Amino acid sequence: MTSRKRQAADSLLPVRSAKYQRTEENQGIWNRWRQLGTDAFTLGYETVRLGYLSLMNSSQKPGISQAVSKPNQTGSLPSQATHPALPPRPPIPDEFHKSKDSQPVAGRSRLSYSLPSRSESSSNAVNGNGNSPPSTLTGHTSVTPVPSTSKEHIQHSQSYDFTGSSANRRGVVGGICPRRGRDHIYARVHKAKVQEDRKKDREELVQELFHYKRSTGYTSDFDSFKSLINYQARLEILERHALSPSPSLTDLRAKQSSPGRSRRHSFSDDVDPDFLERALRKAKKSFELPPPKPFSPSHDRLRLSARHKDEAIEKRLRPKLPKALPPDADTKVNALLCKKGVISKVARESVNDRDLSRLLPSQWLNDEIMNFYGAMILTRSESNRDSTAKRKMPDVHYFSTFFWPKLKNEGYEQGRLAKWTKKIDIFSKDVILIPINHNNSHWTGAAINFRRKRIESYDSMNLDRHQVFKTLRSYLDSEHRNKRKKPFDFTGWQNYNPEDTPQQENGYDCGVFTCQFLESLSRGEEGFHFSQRDMMYLRRRMIWEIGHAKFLDGP
Numbered sequence: 001m002t003s004r005k006r007q008a009a010d011s012l013l014p015v016r017s018a019k020y021q022r023t024e025e026n027q028g029i030w031n032r033w034r035q036l037g038t039d040a041f042t043l044g045y046e047t048v049r050l051g052y053l054s055l056m057n058s059s060q061k062p063g064i065s066q067a068v069s070k071p072n073q074t075g076s077l078p079s080q081a082t083h084p085a086l087p088p089r090p091p092i093p094d095e096f097h098k099s100k101d102s103q104p105v106a107g108r109s110r111l112s113y114s115l116p117s118r119s120e121s122s123s124n125a126v127n128g129n130g131n132s133p134p135s136t137l138t139g140h141t142s143v144t145p146v147p148s149t150s151k152e153h154i155q156h157s158q159s160y161d162f163t164g165s166s167a168n169r170r171g172v173v174g175g176i177c178p179r180r181g182r183d184h185i186y187a188r189v190h191k192a193k194v195q196e197d198r199k200k201d202r203e204e205l206v207q208e209l210f211h212y213k214r215s216t217g218y219t220s221d222f223d224s225f226k227s228l229i230n231y232q233a234r235l236e237i238l239e240r241h242a243l244s245p246s247p248s249l250t251d252l253r254a255k256q257s258s259p260g261r262s263r264r265h266s267f268s269d270d271v272d273p274d275f276l277e278r279a280l281r282k283a284k285k286s287f288e289l290p291p292p293k294p295f296s297p298s299h300d301r302l303r304l305s306a307r308h309k310d311e312a313i314e315k316r317l318r319p320k321l322p323k324a325l326p327p328d329a330d331t332k333v334n335a336l337l338c339k340k341g342v343i344s345k346v347a348r349e350s351v352n353d354r355d356l357s358r359l360l361p362s363q364w365l366n367d368e369i370m371n372f373y374g375a376m377i378l379t380r381s382e383s384n385r386d387s388t389a390k391r392k393m394p395d396v397h398y399f400s401t402f403f404w405p406k407l408k409n410e411g412y413e414q415g416r417l418a419k420w421t422k423k424i425d426i427f428s429k430d431v432i433l434i435p436i437n438h439n440n441s442h443w444t445g446a447a448i449n450f451r452r453k454r455i456e457s458y459d460s461m462n463l464d465r466h467q468v469f470k471t472l473r474s475y476l477d478s479e480h481r482n483k484r485k486k487p488f489d490f491t492g493w494q495n496y497n498p499e500d501t502p503q504q505e506n507g508y509d510c511g512v513f514t515c516q517f518l519e520s521l522s523r524g525e526e527g528f529h530f531s532q533r534d535m536m537y538l539r540r541r542m543i544w545e546i547g548h549a550k551f552l553d554g555p
Contacts, residue, residue, distance in 0.1 A: 198273075205276040212283040220505040220532060231507030233275045235461060238439040311527075321534045325541060329552070333540050336547040346549045349375040356546065358511075359539045365443065365511025367401045370435050372546055373515045374398040377433065377522045380551065394430035394451070396522045404436045408471055412478035426479065433518045436468065443510040445517035448472060454496040456521075460504040460513035469495040505532040512538055519551075 184190075210218075210225050218225065324330065336343060337360075340353050355368040378398045385395070399420070406415035426432055432448040446468055447456040455472050457465040473490065480488035504513055512535055520528050530538065545551050 202271060202273055202276065205273065205280060206271070209276060209280050209283060212280070216283070218505060224506040227507035228505055229271055229276070229279070232279075232461065233271045235438075235442055235463065236275065238441055239463065321530055321537060324537060325544065329544050330540065332547070333543045336543055344372075344547050344549050346372060346379060347375045351546055356543060359543050359546075361536065361539065362506075362508050364508055365515070369542075369546070370443070370511065370515065371400045373542070374400065374433065374435065374518065376545065376549065376551065377519060381522060393522065394524045395428075396431045396433055397424060397426055397429045398433045398518070398522075399435075401435050401437060403434060407475055412475060412482075417475070418479070418482050421479065421483070425483070427483070431521055433521060434472075435514055435518065443514040444468075445514045445521075446472065447518075447521055448476065449496075452496075453493045455493065456496040458498070458501050458514075458517040460502065460510050462499070462501065462503055465497060466495075500527075502528050502531050504535075509535050512542070515542065 206226060206229060207222075209229070210222055213225065220228075325333065336356065337353075343351050343353060343356050345351075349368070349372045351368055351372050355366060355372075357363070358365050358369055375398070377396065381393060381396045384393045403417070403420065407417060409415075412418070426448075427450065430449075430451050432450075434446040434448070436444045436446055438444060442461065444460070444465065445458040446465075447458075449456055455469050457468045459465055473493075476490075477488045480486065501517075502513065504510055509532070516530055516538060517528065541552055
């Protein structure tokens with residue numbers, strides 16, 4: 001037998017090292033399962049206990065928070081009988097009370113647990129610092145639970161979604177996270193019913209207001225009345241808040257539209273019920289006013305009454321506006337609407353087919369139409385200076401639609417308005433005509449009447465225009481200081497806003513009313529002889545006049 005061979009008397013080498021000590025009846029496996037259960041029980045108990053303490057500290061109830069945060073007189077936590085909300089402590093197995101002298105587990109680190117009994121736990125529940133004492137872990141490795149005031153404990157409680165500061169930020173109220181369920185099965189039906197009821201109430205208010213207006217002389221149909229109500233509500237909002245159009249918004253007057261399509265209804269049709277109720281109260285109030293007191297007329301009043309009668313007779317004798325143009329003129333209007341490109345020119349102004357389509361029904365008028373019509377007024381006034389003219393008309397001057405925005409927004413000096421009158425003297429004129437666009441939503445006419453010493457404003461919606469008078473007075477003074485080197489004398493001047501100005505009955509004819517106001521003033525008329533019922537005729541007449549660059553003879 002060689003020396004390389006193992007001797008027969010030598011013991012066999014172990015194939016693998018035993019991890020655990022072999023005992024009878026598999027005691028090592030049972031010890032391992034017992035240790036695993038002990039660890040799981042300890043982890044669960046500490047988690048529930050620390051979470052409950054965190055819940056009590058964050059609660060707003062003073063009784064519970066004080067009971068948890070402060071010890072009682074005996075130095076122990078309140079018992080379960082005092083606070084039934086405290087979850088009962090589960091029974092502790094006997095293995096938890098084993099000391100380090102217990103039988104060690106083979107192959108593992110000598111680690112055993114020794115938790116305090118119920119009496120010890122109740123007596124030592126809160127230490128001197130107000131924190132609960134950690135469980136006693138003995139063995140080669142010691143594990144100490146984190147105190148309840150440490151950052152790790154706060155993160156631990158937040159990770160389990162207990163009611164901490166972060167939990168409250170996520171919407172947890174009172175320790176209970178609200179269930180984010182779906183809407184009620186009839187939520188959509190209820191919302192639709194509410195919207196339908198509101199719409200029905202608005203319609204009833206509009207209908208009632210329409211009947212009151214009809215009894216006071218309103219002549220248009222219900223659809224026109226609804227557009228008028230929407231228009232009044234929009235203007236009231238703009239006047240109340242003094243809104244100015246944003247540069248990012250589309251200019252409604254400059255935006256092109258196809259013929260026959262209304263651009264006036266660019267706002268919502270849902271009128272605020274409060275506005276309708278105010279309008280209805282105002283209409284009802286006019287019926288509730290007491291009758292005027294009887295009086296005995298004096299001599300001056302009799303003369304004034306006779307003058308009014310003479311004016312009424314003269315108005316009746318004057319020919320009324322016709323319902324339609326003559327057949328040949330109406331045919332030319334249709335031909336003008338079919339043309340493309342530039343339709344007509346006068347002075348520096350021109351009108352193309354897209355601009356001319358603004359004179360179709362239910363359309364807003366843009367700057368091109370207003371300025372072209374003003375250029376025609378100015379041309380007629382200049383040609384009337386000749387001695388050969390049949391009828392002597394006032395000497396007028398017309399400012400374009402861009403004059404008012406510069407005067408209002410920039411002022412006289414910053415807007416350089418002195419250059420606008422470099423070649424003319426406005427103080428030698430009879431009347432100065434000014435078209436005004438308010439908040440890019442409404443046209444009105446204004447005039448500086450040097451003959452009658454008054455500043456005039458004509459509004460087809462009959463709104464308060466004190467800002468117009470104030471701004472034009474400031475312009476007159478600045479212009480007089482610039483040209484005459486002295487302040488303007490306003491002695492005898494007055495603001496004139498006649499109440500009998502023709503009123504529109506829809507939301508899109510303000511531009512036509514303004515053009516007719518300025519044209520009548522340029523002829524020296526003291527009153528206006530048109531109304532809402534003449535708008536269809538006046539729109540087609542303006543198409544003919546702009547297409548031929550002259551005014552149509554006759555009424």
